[in-house]
Amino acid sequence: MGTLARALETFFTMHGLAMVTDQAERLAAGRRRRRIDAVPQDLRPPVQAIADFMMHSRERARRAGTRPRSDATVEAALAIVRDLARFLAGHRGKHDWALTDVHDIEAYLTNQPKARKRRLVVLGQFFRFARSRKIVLVDPARGLTSRGPSGFTGATLTLDQQRALFRRWTTAPDIHPHEALLGVLALLHGVSSREVKMLQTGDLDLRARTARLGDRPHPVPLDPASWSVVERCLAHRGAQRTNNPHVMVTRQTKSGRGPASTAYVSHVLDDCGFPPRMIRCTRLLDLVNTMDPKLVAAAFGMGPEATMIYLADHIDETRLSQWETPRT
Template sequence: MLRQYFRFARSHKVVLVDPTRGVKAKGPSGFSGTTVAVDQQRQMFRRWITGTDAHPHEALLGTLALLHAASSREVRLLRVEDLDLTSRTIRLGKRPHQVPMDPASWSVLQRCLAHRADLPTENPHVIVTRITKGTRAPASTAYVSHLLDPCGVPARTLRCTRLADLVSTLDPKLVAAALGMDPEGVMIYLADHVDEQRLPLPSNS
């Protein structure tokens, strides 16, 4: 609107200089990346938790990314020694605290451990492939990057979905502290709008 006004004013010699010339408008400050719709999240969740088609590695990566904002790297480097079977918590990456596992995530983790035990292997990582079972190396980055191909959604998008949800509903500083991230890195996931479904219902009084 200002650009149009000053172009009009200058053309009619109301002003001599257009102050908006060369000024670029900033884009929206809220998160504008790709996220997964709730219906699709539920569909994938059912595939990983109750379905029988998903490979245990796919289910683990997908569930941890969607529910716990885990990165592919955190899941790829997850070791058996990072699991606390008594408290049902795991250590993810550089997060300052153990991450409590909900029943669904814990059941997926147990399936992945059962798959690992069937190999068998002395590899210390949770995700072990036929190539790495005779070594102590983690699964390759390429292998993990293709685990969610059957779903058509990369782990990064699932993680972004969870981060955007956490930052929009909780204190971003607390989210950053819990995930071991810089506050500046978390703030980019702050949305510029609120989902109407999250708003309280209007009072009848």
């Protein structure tokens, strides 16, 4: 579906003149089909079976009013099972799921150690399903643990890197407004890519210079540097003459009312050389270790457990002077 077709669909559905098309469903079905077709022929039927099972489970969840699996969740699960099937056929010489053992699973998990937890969850679901259908006699993933550290282990920015990025986004005239918006808000306010993507003009208070971001319970006051990049982004949006309510508007979304795509937002900061998650984690790590993690969780609309992983395992020595035992 092209830009004109999306614009016409948005117009007619908003005015009740037509029903929403099944474009998104057909695209998701195509993505699922490509993942299943990439599985070796001998190992493909069980993967097709679990894909059908997940889709039927999603329909039941919708009818029951519970939270169904999203297309992204189903596609990610199929991709993990597809990669395991290709690993078994290409590196282990096995073309039957019943021949899979725990050593095969361990060898597959070592390829991407950071994704071990997620892969184990999906593989556990797959092999439980396969065992219930008599495809395998023993669950090879049973008993495996992630054995990963529970704390934060990602990379963060140094102070010099943060200063360089701040100067880039606040002083360089040739930086795209979308890069400056996402970069500055992530660097100073710990904003996620989704919060920037979903930010609308109605969430901005031009007089108080605040913004409602994601699930945060209160409007976030914006400093002069942050407000300056917001104004630049609003000027860029105004030049496109769009009715899209979002602050970040692209050429693909200016004719509709939807947010920018996840793929677009994930590549906005490519020119600066650092991913949005790394910049956001740097800010969260600093806030949690200088403030009360519970206060940070409340301000960001997060659960207390979500901020505890950023708590470093050290004590600031300057805060222990009052507890120092006097010498006698």
